[in-house]
Amino acid sequence: MAEDGRERILAACARIIASSGLAGFRMSEVAREAGVSIGLLAYHFGDRDGLLQAALDEVNASAARRAEVQPDARTPAERLAALLCSEFGEEPGIREGSTTWNELRSAAVFDAERAAAVSRSTADWQRRARELLAEADPEGDAEAGALMLTALVEGLSGRWLTGQIDAARAQSAVRAAIAALMP
Amino acid sequence: MAEDGRERILAACARIIASSGLAGFRMSEVAREAGVSIGLLAYHFGDRDGLLQAALDEVNASAARRAEVQPDARTPAERLAALLCSEFGEEPGIREGSTTWNELRSAAVFDAERAAAVSRSTADWQRRARELLAEADPEGDAEAGALMLTALVEGLSGRWLTGQIDAARAQSAVRAAIAALMP
């Protein structure tokens, strides 16, 4: 944590959004979490909107970075399962990341600009799923399958985050769906 | 619209939540939309929390009512498709209903009480899907299939509400998923 103020603040924003949601995003909370004064937030980001914007851009960017790492599984189908199942799990950081995405998606409903950013990231992720799916099953309709699987993951993610199912159940549902797509 | 104040207010809450989300839920907006004074909100519901609670209970209840109507399609598979696809569409009210549910689900992540209410409604809906699926395909694992289909619908609903896909695409994805489950 030898970052400078700006980075400390963005990291604090990510933690606050993951733990309290966008509804609980208070500048005073962010400042406290980052260990800086409120004034510094304004100094670096102008106002609340600028701060939120920067924080969400950062979330988007780091999600994109994460999506680029190749899962080192053997078959394309297994790599696909790994890509999709990485949204669930009890490892540290996973729930936080999923929670944040959930917030972003939900905020996008009422904000065209955020919707555009979410769309872009989602499209990237879905494209990767489509490529793996096409490798695994060159016969099937990879485009439709990728939409189905990624949307399914988003739905399951909501169920998991609200305690309706556990991570293992979500993962097995994803694997079952992949299996169902390849006869 | 010859309702009394209380009902007018709850109806206004539903419209406000559907059009601005929980984040945009202002008592002054609700009062304006309902055509009553702010004081009346307090008179009937105590405080903001009481109002929101009542509004969300109402949303839950009307969703449950809606889920009970039997789609009059011929085969079980078609009734299942009708049940699930009724979440999407350009008919009036559908988008509003989906938007509200989306908000509720997202709020449930940070609120155990709301999570419980959402869980109950979701479980009902999923149970109906499971019954239809079991009818349509007595061989398959209806429990897992129903989870998959309902979670898929929730995911697709988010995509639709954020403008990433249109209602027709969402519906065809649902039908394709149903088909994939029945070999």
Added chain:
DNA sequence: CGCAGAACTGAAACTATTTTCAGGATACCG
């Protein structure tokens, strides 16, 4: 009618949160 109780109003008081700002500390450079 005249009264009592329920429904209702709107502005003032209060609370929560963001924005501004005058200035203090720190780092960098000639």
Added chain:
DNA sequence: CGGTATCCTGAAAATAGTTTCAGTTCTGCG
């Protein structure tokens, strides 16, 4: 060093939103 640009602080002012309440209107009933 001394100067200056950048980073940073925290409290005061401004803003947004909720809660309270004293009083008005309506409604049903004897």
